[in-house]
Amino acid sequence: MPPPATPHRLGRRFGLVLFALACQLAACGSTPPPPPLYLQLGGVEGIQAVSNAMLQRMSTDPRTKRTFDGINLRTLSASLAAHLCKVADGPCVYDGETMRNAHADLGLGGSEFETTVQMLRDELDRAGVPQGAKNELLRRLAPSRRDIVTTDR
Ligand code: HEM
Structure with missing residues (x-):
C-alpha cells in the first residue's frame, strides 16, 4: 500500500505533471523532425x-528502351518528376494516369522494372x-511494381 499522499507529495507529483506537459509543448529533449522527403x-x-x-538512360539503354519509341521525353520527364515529388510529400501536382493505366499497354516485365529501379538508385x-532518403523513396515506390509489371519478360 503506498503511503497516503501528503501535501508535500502532491506538490512533487503536480510538479512532474507540469514538467511533462511543458516538455510536450516545447518538444523538450526530442530532436527536431527531419525535413520532408522531397527536400532530402x-x-x-x-x-x-x-x-x-x-x-535519358531508360530510353537509350538496350535493356529498357523498347517501350520509348515515339514518346515525348520532355512531357514524360515532367510527369515523372511530378509523380516522384508527390510520392515524396512535395508540393507538386501530378495529374497523369495511375501507374496501372500508364503502363497497361507496355507489357513490362520484372527485369525491365528492376533495371529501372537500379537506374533510379544510381541517379540518386x-x-x-x-x-536514408534514397531508400525511403524506393520503399514508397516498391508497391507500384505490381501495377507496372504485367508480363513474365
Ligand atoms: C518505379 C517505376 C516507375 C515509375 C514511378 C514510373 C512512372 C511513370 C509515370 C509518372 C508516367 C507518366 C504517366 C502519365 O503522365 O500519365 C510513366 C509513363 C511511362 N512509363 Fe513509367 N514508371 C516506372 C517504370 C517504368 C518502366 C520499368 C518502364 C519501361 C522500362 C516505363 C516506361 C514508361 C513509358 C514508356 C511511359 C509512357 C507511356 C505513354 O505515354 O503511353 N516505366 N511512368
Whole structure:
C-alpha cells in the first residue's frame, strides 16, 4: 500500500505533471523532425534533374528502351518528376494516369522494372542524395511494381 499522499507529495507529483506537459509543448529533449522527403531528395529541381537523367538512360539503354519509341521525353520527364515529388510529400501536382493505366499497354516485365529501379538508385547516388532518403523513396515506390509489371519478360 503506498503511503497516503501528503501535501508535500502532491506538490512533487503536480510538479512532474507540469514538467511533462511543458516538455510536450516545447518538444523538450526530442530532436527536431527531419525535413520532408522531397527536400532530402534535392527539392523540386533536384527531383527534376534525377527524372531527366533517368529517362535519358531508360530510353537509350538496350535493356529498357523498347517501350520509348515515339514518346515525348520532355512531357514524360515532367510527369515523372511530378509523380516522384508527390510520392515524396512535395508540393507538386501530378495529374497523369495511375501507374496501372500508364503502363497497361507496355507489357513490362520484372527485369525491365528492376533495371529501372537500379537506374533510379544510381541517379540518386550521383545527385548525392543521402542513403536514408534514397531508400525511403524506393520503399514508397516498391508497391507500384505490381501495377507496372504485367508480363513474365
Ligand atoms: C518505379 C517505376 C516507375 C515509375 C514511378 C514510373 C512512372 C511513370 C509515370 C509518372 C508516367 C507518366 C504517366 C502519365 O503522365 O500519365 C510513366 C509513363 C511511362 N512509363 Fe513509367 N514508371 C516506372 C517504370 C517504368 C518502366 C520499368 C518502364 C519501361 C522500362 C516505363 C516506361 C514508361 C513509358 C514508356 C511511359 C509512357 C507511356 C505513354 O505515354 O503511353 N516505366 N511512368
